[in-house]
Amino acid sequence: MRYAEQGFNLEIDLSRGSIEKVATDPRDTELHLGGLGTNAKILWDRVPPEVEPFSPDNLLIVSAGLLVSTAAPSANRTIISTISPQTNLMAFSMAGGFFAAELKHAGYDKVIFRGKSPDLIYLWIHNGKVELRDASHLAGKGCYETADLIRKELKEPKAQVASIGSAGENRVYFASIEVEKSSCSRLGVGAIMGDKRIKAIAVRGTKDVNVARPAEYFEICTEMLQSMRYRLDNPLQGFEAMLATLGPQALSHADDGFHIDNFAWGNARERKKGHWTEEYASKWEADQLQSMERHISCFNCPVKCGGIIKHPTLGRFPMKCYSKLTYPMAAYADLDFGFKMIGIAQEHGVDGYTAPQVMAFAVELYEDGILTDEDLPDFPTDSAERHFYLMEKIVRREGIGDILADGVYWAARRIGKGAEVYDHNTIKKNEQMFIKLGTLNPMYYLLYATGEKLTITQIEGGIPQAPLAPEDREAYVKDWVQIPTGKEERFKQFVLEWGDEGKKAPFWPDTDLLNELVEWQESMHYIDDSTGVCAGVSSFMPKPPYHIHNYPDIISAATGIDFDEDKLWKLAARNRNLVRAINIRRGLKKEDERPPDDHWKKRFPEFEAELLDNYYKFKRWNDQGVPTREYLHELDLDYVSEDLEQRGFLPGEAKAEAQNE
Numbered sequence: 001m002r003y004a005e006q007g008f009n010l011e012i013d014l015s016r017g018s019i020e021k022v023a024t025d026p027r028d029t030e031l032h033l034g035g036l037g038t039n040a041k042i043l044w045d046r047v048p049p050e051v052e053p054f055s056p057d058n059l060l061i062v063s064a065g066l067l068v069s070t071a072a073p074s075a076n077r078t079i080i081s082t083i084s085p086q087t088n089l090m091a092f093s094m095a096g097g098f099f100a101a102e103l104k105h106a107g108y109d110k111v112i113f114r115g116k117s118p119d120l121i122y123l124w125i126h127n128g129k130v131e132l133r134d135a136s137h138l139a140g141k142g143c144y145e146t147a148d149l150i151r152k153e154l155k156e157p158k159a160q161v162a163s164i165g166s167a168g169e170n171r172v173y174f175a176s177i178e179v180e181k182s183s184c185s186r187l188g189v190g191a192i193m194g195d196k197r198i199k200a201i202a203v204r205g206t207k208d209v210n211v212a213r214p215a216e217y218f219e220i221c222t223e224m225l226q227s228m229r230y231r232l233d234n235p236l237q238g239f240e241a242m243l244a245t246l247g248p249q250a251l252s253h254a255d256d257g258f259h260i261d262n263f264a265w266g267n268a269r270e271r272k273k274g275h276w277t278e279e280y281a282s283k284w285e286a287d288q289l290q291s292m293e294r295h296i297s298c299f300n301c302p303v304k305c306g307g308i309i310k311h312p313t314l315g316r317f318p319m320k321c322y323s324k325l326t327y328p329m330a331a332y333a334d335l336d337f338g339f340k341m342i343g344i345a346q347e348h349g350v351d352g353y354t355a356p357q358v359m360a361f362a363v364e365l366y367e368d369g370i371l372t373d374e375d376l377p378d379f380p381t382d383s384a385e386r387h388f389y390l391m392e393k394i395v396r397r398e399g400i401g402d403i404l405a406d407g408v409y410w411a412a413r414r415i416g417k418g419a420e421v422y423d424h425n426t427i428k429k430n431e432q433m434f435i436k437l438g439t440l441n442p443m444y445y446l447l448y449a450t451g452e453k454l455t456i457t458q459i460e461g462g463i464p465q466a467p468l469a470p471e472d473r474e475a476y477v478k479d480w481v482q483i484p485t486g487k488e489e490r491f492k493q494f495v496l497e498w499g500d501e502g503k504k505a506p507f508w509p510d511t512d513l514l515n516e517l518v519e520w521q522e523s524m525h526y527i528d529d530s531t532g533v534c535a536g537v538s539s540f541m542p543k544p545p546y547h548i549h550n551y552p553d554i555i556s557a558a559t560g561i562d563f564d565e566d567k568l569w570k571l572a573a574r575n576r577n578l579v580r581a582i583n584i585r586r587g588l589k590k591e592d593e594r595p596p597d598d599h600w601k602k603r604f605p606e607f608e609a610e611l612l613d614n615y616y617k618f619k620r621w622n623d624q625g626v627p628t629r630e631y632l633h634e635l636d637l638d639y640v641s642e643d644l645e646q647r648g649f650l651p652g653e654a655k656a657e658a659q660n661e
């Protein structure tokens with residue numbers, strides 16, 4: 001019997017219309033866990049680098065994390081992986097909500113789509129009954145509207161639905177897949193779903209999910225729940241409200257001045273300063289109070305960081321936390337605008353980080369005369385109205401919207417006339433978080449430069465985001481049990497000193513410590529993304545309930561496969577290097593590993609190059625950032641090094657030995 005996972009994937013060939021239930025290899029669970037890890041293994045095995053994102057041979061893998069739908073609190077992630085149309089690299093997008101838990105209860109760990117359907121369809125999974133159904137009547141419908149219509153059509157009010165809107169159908173490069181209350185939004189997974197002509201996936205499941213040692217598992221999960229309740233009742237001292245408990249709590253407070261004033265958009269670095277006035281803050285708070293009906297959570301999570309918004313014209317809709325800020329920051333508009341725009345954007349199905357940046361980019365080009373009235377006929381004068389206008393053009397690929405729908409990087413190059421200069425916030429062709437800060441932060445430099453996930457919030461965590469006030473530091477390091485074994489004193493010392501005279505960015509801390517701090521943060525995300533545990537109770541949060549010391553016990557009791565810290569750390573490295581290898585053979589280069597130009601005002605090119613070289617060595621990658629043959633061997637990835645060698649990304653064995661001598 002398989003434990004924690006179901007041991008079966010659904011394989012759907014859309015070109016042929018075939019559906020197969022396929023048993024999976026338990027060895028892959030031991031090597032990669034599930035979720036992101038096994039998704040990466042499948043993409044490596046079955047999608048060679050020659051396959052273009054919109055090729056029928058590209059796969060769309062809709063996966064539940066390993067611990068999803070067991071008793072583990074907050075284990076509920078849907079992880080969708082494919083090749084991104086925006087970056088041509090591996091995309092993996094994650095969502096909370098209830099979809100992945102329902103999929104597991106239906107008896108499957110993943111749904112893997114290949115080929116393309118000739119007509120718009122949706123997939124209906126009801127335990128052992130699986131069918132492709134006509135979706136022509138759903139063309140052009142919004143994501144939430146589609147979910148409601150499908151539930152009515154199936155007479156199954158408890159079905160969970162993942163769907164795309166106009167953006168996905170029109171292959172907008174930053175189209176999301178909405179999974180109700182949450183969304184898989186980064187890197188264009190919705191465009192691939194639209195390209196394959198899948199409007200939605202509906203699932204209802206009532207099967208059990210077994211764990212190997214139920215009594216022990218239940219005890220561990222109960223303790224986990226208690227530690228979560230403790231953190232919720234005892235916010236961390238010295239942290240802004242968003243990060244002081246669990247799950248980014250953007251919908252629990254309206255004190256957003258730090259983000260509004262500091263996270264300016266691109267060329268808006270100067271314009272944004274002083275935007276957060278007392279008057280503005282009062283209006284912001286009033287808007288939030290008026291619009292927030294109640295807080296909501298994902299499957300089996302006590303944190304409640306999402307919300308139900310009630311809007312006078314759009315009615316009620318659910319939303320996740322941080323997108324409340326992204327649209328107002330693009331438009332310099334208030335929160336009322338933000339909520340309205342989110343209601344519209346979620347129906348169209350676009351990424352709440354990229355879409356606002358693309359629209360802000362278009363407005364900047366217009367203000368500076370690069371785009372004209374000819375490109376933007378009847379363009380409103382009001383900032384908020386301009387953004388509504390642009391949203392509609394983009395999701396339908398109408399006029400200039402057809403160009404903007406490819407994201408800032410590609411749009412800038414298609415528009416020309418100097419528009420490339422306004423592409424100041426992409427990395428690896430993807431819009432990064434829109435943070436514009438003062439001086440280079442070396443830890444964040446490495447996270448941004450080398451992170452395969454291309455979203456800083458899915459790489460950072462554990463270490464406070466900025467130096468703590470001196471009076472808060474002792475309290476933070478006290479009981480800081482999350483630090484990996486052997487690194488306790490050094491990591492604590494770092495937090496105790498960070499911000500003191502001579503202990504500030506950019507030339508502090510020393511390289512060794514810096515590399516270890518970065519690797520720790522990133523590794524924890526790779527564990528979460530394979531188990532399906534939300535980063536909001538783990539890798540993204542300071543002092544979280546899930547950490548490297550209790551994870552092995554949880555995974556062992558759930559799966560019956562014994563893990564200790566070393567084995568789990570090695571597994572995280574295996575998954576991380578496998579994702580990197582996929583990207584290397586798809587063309588990722590060292591020169592791509594550079595945070596956006598305008599990210600910090602003060603940059604240090606030579607020092608940054610040194611940081612990158614040192615980190616490569618620490619990670620046991622060669623001077624071009626390719627994992628070395630020896631390291632891949634230690635990670636049980638010999639098949640990867642053989643492929644990289646055949647394709648010329650690694651030197652042959654004889655040459656490598658000669659180089660080592």
Ligand code: SF4
Nearest residue numbers: 247298301305534536
């Ligand atoms: S912390 Fe928030 S996003 Fe994460 S599972 Fe809980 S409710 Fe969902």
